[in-house]
Amino acid sequence: MLFSRYLDNETETLWLAGQFATVLKGTGVVYLHGHLGAGKTTFCRGVLSAYGHSGAVKSPTYTLVEPYKVGGYQVYHFDLYRLSDPEELEYMGIRDYFEDQALCLVEWPSQGEGVLPDPDLHVRLQADEGGRFLEIESSSDYGRNVLVDLENFLSETQE
């Protein structure tokens, strides 16, 4: 299943990410795709602030992962841009992060190919005419349910 929407500005990215966070309920594996500056970290900030996180959200480029405990959820934000070898993920105990109840948001997942668990959802962001074109695609039954809930949730909260 595919959800798509044009986001005019940063505020819209944060808002949509917040709606997505609400239906996700703090669980799942989400890969975030897009060029440098496409808005992946902004999207993660929108998810985290929907759960009650009020501080900054820095891309954990050097530490690879930043844990957050917010709103009763365990969220791990990965940025694998500087990962040189997917095996490094094994050394840092990657499996412990992908526990059943956690939400894992992964920027630059292609860098961890072969070691990362399969995603439930792909978030794709593309800069376009000043704004961002967003696509969210499900790749598991759970992910599909999330997108069905998102469509329903948005149609209830709008108009």
Ligand SMILES: Nc1ncnc2c1ncn2[C@@H]1O[C@H](COP(=O)(O)OP(=O)(O)OP(=O)(O)O)[C@@H](O)[C@H]1O
């Ligand atoms: N819908 C939007 N329209 C225009 N600008 C946006 C939109 N959403 C986010 N931005 C802006 O785009 C920039 C994206 O930066 P961000 O750090 O989120 O990108 P990123 O994809 O995480 O990059 P990197 O690959 O370097 O980690 C920010 O300056 C943000 O304000």
Ligand SMILES: [Mg+2]
């Ligand atoms: Mg980023």
